[in-house]
Amino acid sequence: MTPPNSTLPWERLTERSPLAARIAAHTAQAIIERRHREGELITESELADANGASRTPAREAMVQLETWGLVRLAPKKGAIVTAVTPEERRDLLAVRTLFEANVRPDAATADALAEALAANLERQESALTRSDLLDFAGADHGFHSLLIQSSGNSVTMEILDRLGPRLARLTYQVIAEHPERIAVFLSEHRVLARHLADADREHYAELVRAHISAGHADAVTVAP
Amino acid sequence: MTTTPASVPPVPRREPAVVEIDRKALRDHVSELILELLLRGEFAPGERLGIENLARRINVSPTPVREALVQLERTKLITREALKGYRVAPPLDATQMSQLSAARLMLETEAVRLATPLGAEGVERLRAAQRRHAEAGAGIIERGEAAIGDAELTGHYFACDTAFHRVFIESCGNPFIVEMTDALGAQLHRMRQTVSHGVTDVAEAIAEHAAMAEAIASGDPDAASAAVRAHLLRVQDRALRAAGPLGSPGPPSCTH
Structure with a gap:
């Protein structure tokens, strides 16, 4: 599913x-x-x-x-x-933040989404237990994709799709250098999933920005 | 791949070195040619795109065509089916059109926010593009009914429209936003064809572009973003109304 x-x-x-x-x-x-x-x-x-x-x-x-x-x-x-340059990292993360901060979850698919998010969080947990970095990077990408898809806009997903491998590469680099951060990401993901449907969109956007910029903080500072 | 000394027996189908060097150029060229054919509506939605056929049509070998199609897949103008090859994408329905508009709104309001202030030179380019769009629009208004079937005139008008938007998009400083907006551009073109409502909103578009240019020139990112938002919401509204009652898909024809 x-x-x-x-x-x-x-x-x-x-x-x-x-x-x-x-x-x-x-x-x-x-x-x-x-x-x-x-x-x-x-x-x-x-x-x-x-x-x-x-x-x-x-x-x-x-x-x-x-x-x-x-x-x-x-x-x-x-x-x-290719090499991942600091500019590329900054620009890619700005795009991811833009897409996720703009999410407006579609109430009609809320149940299916909650189920998919729960399954994904389980996969993250399992990757953490096994210290499987690639699987965690894949699950992380899947998680962020689910957030973006929750608006039900397939066009935004399609245009972001091509950046998938590059985004996964950024995540992999961060967790390869800082394996201890996987647990932090996982707990932040749980918070994001919980607040996804909140009415206060500005607060949600803040959570997204904080998660994405803190996660990659020492790689580069993400523009607000 | 190494150089071939004369003593090595001939390798079948070896391309001359010059072609090797220009392979990327050739692929990009073929890619542009196919894109042009697609945007001109030369193929029916859903039509199968045979690699051999395309190669014959543009007079190149199948290899660059195959590679060009890989590149073009990202425009979503064509789709690839496992074991079957490529097809022209089916026409957009009303849902896809509003999704497309929402995606465009998100990207362009952010692009203009990042691009503002544009600087004196940028503002000048924006004003020049705005003038060209207004002139092209005036030409259409002048021709009245006669403009409807005039592919060249409407094509020029749309190109000026796109060029105006591109001034601030290209100045946003984030290549991924520029790239994604480009990918949407091809889709938007399709939307215009699907809707085939001709150009009925010239006067509105000219006025809205003027307001955008004014807001961007003011140097205030929020004002610029708000002006772009207002324009795109009205564009979306007009396009959806033109698409027909109850959001039914427009006529499937791809005439101009």
């Missing part, structure tokens, strides 16, 4: 996913987990060989990775893993 757009590319793969989509998703995952480091060159043939594929889907996967902002295509060479 997870809405289709609330997941990251590797979480929404099915047996029917095209090979190029699979290669792109798995490579995105590897970049976020820093198995490919910033500045590393990934060649087309390397990507093709690693996935037992021909060069055509590998090439398509690289274009996809570029639209996610995870690599920069280098003609005749392949793709170079």
